[in-house]
Amino acid sequence: MSKTYQAIVIGAGPAGSSAALTMARAGLDVALVERGSFPGEKNMFGGLLHRMPSLEKIFPDFWERAPLERHIVKKGVTFMTGDSSFSTTIEAGSFDKPPYNGYTVFRPRFDRWLAEEAVAAGATLITSSTVDEIVLKNGKITGVTILGRSGQISAPVLVAADGVLSFTAQKAGLRKPTFDPAQMAVGVKALIDMPREMIDERFGLVRDQGFANEFVGCTEGVRGGGCFYTNYDSLSLGLVFHLASLRTSGKTPYDLLNAFMEQPQVAKMISGGKLLEYSAHLIPEGGYDMIPELVGDGIIVAGDAAAFCNATGLNLEGINLASHSGVVAGEAVIAAHRAGDFSKQGLTAYKKLLEESFVIKDLKQARNAPHMLHNNRIYHEYPEMMCDFMENIYKIEGIPKKNVTRLFLKSAREKVGLGNLLADGFSAWRSL
Amino acid sequence: MNIDEIFDNTSFTIDREAHIVLNYEICTGCDNRGCVNSCPARCYTWSQEEQKMTFVHDGCLECGTCYVVCHKNAFTRWRYPRGGFGVAYRMT
Numbered sequence: 036m037s038k039t040y041q042a043i044v045i046g047a048g049p050a051g052s053s054a055a056l057t058m059a060r061a062g063l064d065v066a067l068v069e070r071g072s073f074p075g076e077k078n079m080f081g082g083l084l085h086r087m088p089s090l091e092k093i094f095p096d097f098w099e100r101a102p103l104e105r106h107i108v109k110k111g112v113t114f115m116t117g118d119s120s121f122s123t124t125i126e127a128g129s130f131d132k133p134p135y136n137g138y139t140v141f142r143p144r145f146d147r148w149l150a151e152e153a154v155a156a157g158a159t160l161i162t163s164s165t166v167d168e169i170v171l172k173n174g175k176i177t178g179v180t181i182l183g184r185s186g187q188i189s190a191p192v193l194v195a196a197d198g199v200l201s202f203t204a205q206k207a208g209l210r211k212p213t214f215d216p217a218q219m220a221v222g223v224k225a226l227i228d229m230p231r232e233m234i235d236e237r238f239g240l241v242r243d244q245g246f247a248n249e250f251v252g253c254t255e256g257v258r259g260g261g262c263f264y265t266n267y268d269s270l271s272l273g274l275v276f277h278l279a280s281l282r283t284s285g286k287t288p289y290d291l292l293n294a295f296m297e298q299p300q301v302a303k304m305i306s307g308g309k310l311l312e313y314s315a316h317l318i319p320e321g322g323y324d325m326i327p328e329l330v331g332d333g334i335i336v337a338g339d340a341a342a343f344c345n346a347t348g349l350n351l352e353g354i355n356l357a358s359h360s361g362v363v364a365g366e367a368v369i370a371a372h373r374a375g376d377f378s379k380q381g382l383t384a385y386k387k388l389l390e391e392s393f394v395i396k397d398l399k400q401a402r403n404a405p406h407m408l409h410n411n412r413i414y415h416e417y418p419e420m421m422c423d424f425m426e427n428i429y430k431i432e433g434i435p436k437k438n439v440t441r442l443f444l445k446s447a448r449e450k451v452g453l454g455n456l457l458a459d460g461f462s463a464w465r466s467l
Numbered sequence: 468m469n470i471d472e473i474f475d476n477t478s479f480t481i482d483r484e485a486h487i488v489l490n491y492e493i494c495t496g497c498d499n500r501g502c503v504n505s506c507p508a509r510c511y512t513w514s515q516e517e518q519k520m521t522f523v524h525d526g527c528l529e530c531g532t533c534y535v536v537c538h539k540n541a542f543t544r545w546r547y548p549r550g551g552f553g554v555a556y557r558m559t
């Protein structure tokens with residue numbers, strides 16, 4: 036295999052396929068290289084597909100066209116202990132009207148669809164091909180070598196959309212040779228088969244409505260959290276752990292996932308279901324400070340490869356950032372072709388456009404959040420405090436009641452410590 | 468549900484050639500071995516009696532956790548499997 040293209044996109048995930056789609060629609064001869072036997076085969080997430088501004092612009096009928104599951108009308112947060120839980124849920128009328136705020140999706144279906152749209156626009160999809168080395172000639176990027184289908188393909192410019200570990204960005208000298216475990220998290224997920232009617236009835240849903248929930252306190256003190264999503268006829272249940280914390284905890288992701296599934300309230304949510312699939316993936320959670328060099332001579336970095344992931348609040352965003360960065364990368368390559376300049380300078384429009392967009396602006400705004408989330412008390416003591424406080428509020432035992440402030444202070448003193456509460460409150464306020 | 472059931476439910480096309488290769492001597496001298504508990508696929512096993520690390524790439528989910536948690540850089544090779552091999556998610 037040896038062929039010359041006008042651009043090579045490495046990785047057919049949301050970033051790569053969006054880039055290839057953008058370039059192909061502008062008439063560029065672009066190769067989209069994917070290591071899976073089909074796009075999406077290696078991909079998983081524990082999240083929702085939120086509004087996709089750049090893809091909605093390309094496809095005005097995006098929401099009818101894309102293979103989606105349920106639209107989320109109900110979003111909850113649960114603070115959890117070994118046997119208790121305190122939840123808040125918002126079910127908003129606007130979440131049940133188009134344009135919907137978020138959907139559940141299956142990545143092997145969604146990613147495959149998006150890559151097929153790129154192919155329909157004229158991109159060449161090359162599957163079962165792991166990119167190995169960057170080929171240089173006189174110091175300039177001229178292509179890549181491929182493992183699997185041994186060979187080499189050529190192009191004057193690459194878009195590295197090869198995911199969170201991006202060996203392409205590393206080989207181009209754009210990302211550091213090692214990662215900081217404090218900036219990375221691993222997500223593990225169980226997909227659980229359940230009949231559609233059972234899901235509707237159990238979670239109070241009608242039509243294509245869906246429910247999504249986040250959990251804190253379900254990781255036995257390891258920094259991280261849980262998530263739950265309803266698909267049409269299956270449930271996704273997952274846990275995410277900060278690697279710096281997991282590494283020293285001695286606990287294993289699968290034992291923690293098992294314990295989570297057996298927590299009495301979670302067990303009721305999934306009971307009667309059958310396990311279909313188990314998956315794991317890394318999440319670049321370092322935010323703004325983790326972003327590598329985005330542009331080099333003959334190369335642009337997009338999506339997870341560029342750490343475009345906003346996973347520090349109650350909304351977990353990644354695909355929307357990836358797809359937008361892919362489209363912008365595609366536009367920058369189109370401009371570079373017009374100017375005949377693939378140098379770092381010639382591709383710099385990418386960086387500028389991203390800095391003006393929600394991608395960099397949101398990450399910049401949440402810059403300090405990753406540090407705040409390294410407070411271990413969030414993952415054990417605070418959920419304990421919340422559950423204890425609520426439990427005491429609702430307890431009626433035929434003895435005189437304490438007032439609410441006293442009850443709160445009692446729970447806070449016993450579970451967190453008042454000094455810690457003050458200090459944490461102050462640092463949370465400062466970082467917001 | 469239990470842990471063994473978890474591993475029975477994911478599909479793989481196993482490559483005979485391992486995509487991750489370790490220098491076990493480094494593992495023996497490691498003070499942390501966070502890979503053993505952190506790997507979501509149970510690929511790493513440490514034997515205390517034999518003072519020996521065992522790694523099996525068959526059930527690797529290609530997540531990269533070991534690549535990040537190993538602070539000794541014990542890998543003589545760490546890359547993704549050749550095209551067409553490795554884990555294959557169907558839905559997830």
